[in-house]
Amino acid sequence: MVGRGELTNKAWAAIAPLLPAQSGQRGGRWRSHRQVINVILWHERTGAPWRDLPERYGPRKTAHERLRKWTADGTWDRILEHVIVKDRTGRVFIDWSQNNPAKTTVAPYSLRGREYPSASTPVTWDEVRACGRATQLLFTADDVLDRVADHGDLLADLDATRAALP
Known part of the structure; x- marks a missing residue:
């Protein structure tokens, strides 16, 4: 079941191919890209500081570091471009x-x-x-x-x- 504001299966299917290959990292359990994106979405939606991240999302450093890497290597821009351009046919953005x-x-x-x-x-x-x-x-x-x-x-x-x- 998808939580409020989290990626739907359809949205995940659209952006998953844009992400770098996922491999286990040294140390503890590796958070999936989908979990990390849900953390980033929560952060953007609420505007809350990273330190206020709910425990269910895991360590804030994980999402913050991955977002930093994705921003630096252009992955995050590719995701946003894909979502913005591909998912607005017949729609108008209202801020x-x-x-x-x-x-x-x-x-x-x-x-x-x-x-x-x-x-x-x-x-x-x-x-x-x-x-x-x-x-x-x-x-x-x-x-x-x-x-x-x-x-x-x-x-x-x-x-x-x-x-x-x-």
Whole structure:
């Protein structure tokens, strides 16, 4: 039985081939890749520090070290790319954290799942100056598509104009 937030058999079948071959390691019992990924998912889902990992998941160092290795060798990026690209046909990503009333930042072009769904989109300084009330800058997903068709992607040149980091 799969626990809440853990990999389903279907999800595991999709990503298992992307992982390095598993061999027993020196020392104690080797944790399976699936167990380790479930630990990583728990950590990402809860936002809790590694030290608060429930005992049922085993030593936190195991998952932390494996995630570190997978990040360094590109394995974790391959998993994320595969899941994100392959598993979203006909779906739209909604970042539920955007609904947090205390949140002060928003990702561009993200949808907010509220009573009247809206989407974030960049606006021009002229639009900001002309705005008399905040609702004038409230956009639906269709509005955003129309804006991109009319104005292009207002963030397209952002990377080219970015200042060098210190």
